[in-house]
Amino acid sequence: MKTISIINLKGGVAKTISATNIAHILAVVHNKRVLLVDNDKQGNASKMFGLHSYDKPSVAELMTTHNVNLDEIIAHTQYANLDLIPANMTLLKANLEVMLDTTRPQQTRFKTALRSVEDEYDYCIIDNAPDINISTINALVASDDILIPIKIDKFAFDGLAELKEQIENTKEDLNPGLCLRGCLVTCYQRNEVNKQGEEWLKTQTEYPVFNTHIRRTEKVDESTFATTPIIEYSRRCGAARDYLKFVEEYLSK
């Protein structure tokens, strides 16, 4: 099982849209067995699949339960091959609890829990909150690859330095195999700011950048209201074609 963290400290850069659509495309188009982990207390990835709830266990229990049984937390989506570990606001309290619990390791809870299902899935995609907290650190420790969705605007580079430092600390201390696979330009619009911003991004050497960018279309917003993955909602729109192409680019490297 290959584990990919989708992360950016900025909000509003299409993290959840990217995580849910990449997971859906890997499952439905490429026939991979995919586990999507919602690691944001806002629970938007869970809502996208109609699985946000307070009646069932969630990623909070993954964080706090010793010898957790993932089968009791994993929920099935309506798509074959695509399962989900949901999140809700209880994650906030779980994170505080983990910080106070010094009786067992705090940073390796995702890693240990996910190990128990590593033969059942080909890919695990973790959708992270725009934050550095104990559950995002757990995600980085459990991951092989990191993808950073980035929207080209005046403030696009906010927080990238902080994120990179955190990635490097995690790599050094807890997960030497962690790889920053690259930035994925999202919400791309045909204008000078986007064109120049993307060109500049590709010339710098600090952060790798994927060739494929994701175009901004209203269909994406509509698809979140319809809680339907973009290739089901509007297969011919720019963003659907871009996500399909992006997954191919990712898999080919």
Place this chain on the structure above:
Amino acid sequence: MKTISIINLKGGVAKTISATNIAHILAVVHNKRVLLVDNDKQGNASKMFGLHSYDKPSVAELMTTHNVNLDEIIAHTQYANLDLIPANMTLLKANLEVMLDTTRPQQTRFKTALRSVEDEYDYCIIDNAPDINISTINALVASDDILIPIKIDKFAFDGLAELKEQIENTKEDLNPGLCLRGCLVTCYQRNEVNKQGEEWLKTQTEYPVFNTHIRRTEKVDESTFATTPIIEYSRRCGAARDYLKFVEEYLSK
């Protein structure tokens, strides 16, 4: 100086829109001297006044500098009587630094810093991140009143219990005068869900609710793109009239 924290653990409930417009109305309509504190690393309140920057000190320095001089951090907006302490992504690192610094009190840094300007302002409005972290706890410790913007939807009550617990802990341990003034219904639409949700909210006794709600209009979204307070952008729209009415309701109580 009366200090008001605008807070909700949920994102997307119009916290920043409420904080900036309430601050602007207090300053411009009611002629109060107002200090707005941006306490969210996303810096959206700072962006609303064109004051988001990495070249000038921000709320991060307020958190980490001993005997901080607020005059060096406070920025003037284009509106008379309305000043701002801006925020940017450096707040994330500042929060981590505060957590590790056990040489001075961690939770009272806002309170101590704001005391130095309490004769210069009538109101201090703090726009908080959708989180409980050391800088939101600092805001609660420094505040007299708490306002909770709330959007009536399926998940409106997510996190309210956690927030209330945090408010009560802060009150007990660090700030006995803290008052949960009430929930402010935002993004109100004329439909059955909103009508019934608001009615239910007003019948429960756990959380007080203001009479005035803020109607959802496209003008609000437009005003954020135009980075112009709503009563300047479109004084006659529903939301502008509602914010004016809300501030009157708040002041009359």
